[in-house]
Each structure stands twice: as C-alpha cells, then as structure tokens.
Amino acid sequence: MxxxxxxxxxxxxxxxxxxxxxxxxxxxxxxxxxxxxxxxxxxxxxxxxxxxxxxxxxxxxxxxxxxxxxxxxxxxxxxxxxxxxxxxxxxxxxxxDGHVDAPSGDPQQPAPNPGDETSAPEIGYVTDRKGRSIGYAVHGDGPLLIVPPFWVTASDLWHDYPDIQEFFLTLGKGLRILRYDRPGSGLSRDAYPNETLEDEVALLEDMVAAFRADSFSLLAISAAGPVAIRYAVAHPKKVDRICFYGAYGSGEDLAPPESQAMLLALIRQHWGVGSRALADIFVPSADAEDRRRFAAQQRAAADSEQAAAMLELSWQIDAKLDTPKVDVPTLVLHRQEDRAVPVDHGQWLARSIPGARLQLFPGDAHAPWFGPIDVALQANSFLLG
Missing domain, CATH: 1.10.10.10 (Winged helix-like DNA-binding domain superfamily/Winged helix DNA-binding domain)
Known part of the structure; x- marks a missing residue:
C-alpha cells in the first residue's frame, strides 16, 4: 500500500x-x-x-x-x-494536516546511494542463545569493528543526534562498524537485561556468530571494557585489535557502595532527575542544553528500571584477573578529568595489559562524542593499523 x-x-x-x-x-x-x-x-x-x-x-x-x-x-x-x-x-x-492521496500501486523506487556516508545505518535483529531479539546497527565498509554496548544505547537514533553521528562516521572511516544494544535498551528494549559478565560475553559471542566474523577489532567504551577483556582472552585468534576508551577492569572500584545505592534509588524513583544527575557526571562541563540533551538520550534508550539494572551490572562486572592474559595490540584512550571512570582506571589497564599503549586527552567528558573529535580520530588511526 x-x-x-x-x-x-x-x-x-x-x-x-x-x-x-x-x-x-x-x-x-x-x-x-x-x-x-x-x-x-x-x-x-x-x-x-x-x-x-x-x-x-x-x-x-x-x-x-x-x-x-x-x-x-x-x-x-x-x-x-x-x-x-x-x-x-x-x-x-x-x-x-497534509492532504493524503488515496492508496495506489507501487512506483519504481530508486536505490539509496551506498556512497553517501551520512546514510543511516542498516538496522536489524539477531536472536541470541536465550531467544531474545537483539537490535543492531551496521554502517561503513572495510574491516569489521564491533562496539559492544557500554551503557543504555539506542543504535537507531542516528540523525537525531548529530554529535553521535559525527563520532561514528569519523571512527568508521575505512571500517565497517557493528553496534548492538544491551538487552533492555534501545532496539533491544523488549529483551530482559543481562545479569552477569558471562551474559555480556555470551551476547558478544552470539553477535560474532550471527555475522560469521572470522576476525575483527573491538572498541570497548566504559562498561564494555571487562567484556572485551574476557572475550579477547577466551577467543584470542578472533580479535585483531582492542581500543579502550574511558574503560575499566572492575566496576566495583568506581564508586563506594553507599553512593551506588543512592544513585540506583534515584534512577528507579525519579528517572528524570536521575538521568540529569548522570549527565552531570558523564558530561559535567557541557552547557545546560547539552546536558539536557544527554539526559534525554538516556531516557529515550531505556526506562528507569532497565537503566538501574544496567548501571548495577556495570558496577558488578570484574575482569581484572584476565588483563595480563590479553595478547592483542591494545590502545587505551582516556580523558584526564573523567568523573565517571577516573583516569587511574585507564592507566591501570595500560599497565596491566602486556604491550598496551596509553594516550590521555584533556577534558572531563565520559561520553566520547562530546568535545573535540580527537578520540574518534585516534581510535580510527589505531584500528586501521
């Protein structure tokens, strides 16, 4: 029709x-x-x-x-x-209020221009081993880069947020990028959330299997750090390179238990206030409009209970003991004044992973697409080798 x-x-x-x-x-x-x-x-x-x-x-x-x-x-x-x-x-x-003509037949449809790099990503779904429908987005051409979910994400929100679009387009020059949403978030919103690090790693394994990827690189942002570490140790021949940004080895070291409990309660009871509190932590130097927009991004991606469950999981996952076993080229990127994941976590990763290289950037934004595009440029240069 x-x-x-x-x-x-x-x-x-x-x-x-x-x-x-x-x-x-x-x-x-x-x-x-x-x-x-x-x-x-x-x-x-x-x-x-x-x-x-x-x-x-x-x-x-x-x-x-x-x-x-x-x-x-x-x-x-x-x-x-x-x-x-x-x-x-x-x-x-x-x-x-527009005038709509009566339904008619099917006119010839021109194909979208594959060379248009501002084109929206391909959206699709994978059924994981638990029978859940996991949404993903793919764009670009070249060696495969997988970006595991790092917080509440909505991979279909592409043209709505120009800063996110610019980040991934810059990151993806010469690469094919696969992003997927955590169960309970974005395109995977109807799926029940993961509860353990093993669940997160199993989901990454299922995405790799669905795309029949023989080898690929990983960009591990924030809470995706332990997932990438554990996966790389279990499947060293599949991972070409790992680039960490704002990442950590153990979530339990990020905040004291009483602070975690207070923030989780705030998110569950007042997600509007909770999302703004997180915006103040993740992008503290952004102006009021950008913080409001970042808070709205979080609320658009997940409801209060889903967001709280995913934040709680981010604090629970721990792959510290696996870091010395990582045997792939590794780059650790971190902003020096990051409040969500302090810079000493990035420094620890670089010290603990054999041969890892560390590069620090000025600024306090935990979200990589805020501020200068230097994070995406440096990550792209490393991932292309």
Missing amino acids: IYTFSDCVLNLDRRTLLREGVAQHIEPQVFDLLVLLVQAEGRTVTKDEIIAQIWDGRAISDDAITSRIKSARKAIGDDGRSQRFIRTLPKIGYRF
Missing part, C-alpha cells in the same frame, strides 16, 4: 519513503509513527495511542515521542515551527 502527499511517497510494503524522488533514510520506529499519523489524516492521535501502537504500551518518556516526531518531520521535509504536515497539539497529541 502506498500513500502520497506533497512531494512524498510512503510505501508500506517496501517500508520506504521517497521525497522529491529521493529515498529518505528513516529508522523503523519513526517509519511506523509516520504511517500511524498519515493513516489518521486530519484526526488527532493522542500520546497514549502512539505509545500503544509504537511502543506496545510500554512506559516511555515524552522525550522519546518528541524525538521520533522530530525525525519524522525531518524525513518529510516538515518545519517544526510552521508544522505544515505534523501539527503538535500541546498536552494532547499530534495531527497530520
């Missing part, structure tokens, strides 16, 4: 959107939201209806809906101020 409006063609069978004859890159959830609004032409679609249809009734934040609406507007060339097509009705919902 095909709907046309203005200069847009929305093809439900192919799940594609053309604007002025050019294929638009649109994430699956955003596509479903646009279809819902177009099919309800002239009728107000409440937030409750959107949550029921797009998120299967799960508890999600207003920021998550707003983010998807913004992406839908961008895809169809709508102006958020004039709201020519998608109109916001404050505290009520949204209404599609």
